[in-house]
Amino acid sequence: MRGERAVADGLPTDAPHAFGVFDTTLCGIQKAGMSLSDRWWLPERENACGACREVAGVIAGRWPQAMRGEGARVSVARRL
Known part of the structure; x- marks a missing residue:
């Protein structure tokens, strides 16, 4: 799960947030002009946003087993 x-101006920097879609993080913070960083958001990091971690866990649990392997996932947001 990753x-x-x-990344956005005004986004809290104390805990990295996962990008969702449409200028919103997985935990629901919305900032105009939000974009993807060139760095991964890793939920196992100690300072990762806990609310983003919870939502990411729910999303990951919904993926079919065949789509959970390394390289199986692709960013839907990058396709938009």
């Missing part, structure tokens, strides 16, 4: 890290 995702793209969210």
Whole structure:
């Protein structure tokens, strides 16, 4: 379970947030102009946003087993 890290002016920097879609983090913070970082958001990091971690866990649990292997996932946001 990993995702793209969210980057935006005014986004709290104390805990990295996972990018969702449409200028919103997985935990629901919305900032105009939010983008993807070139760095991964890793939920196992001690300072990762706990609310983003919870949502990422729910999303990961919904993926079919065949889509959980290394390289199986692709960013839907990058396709938009």
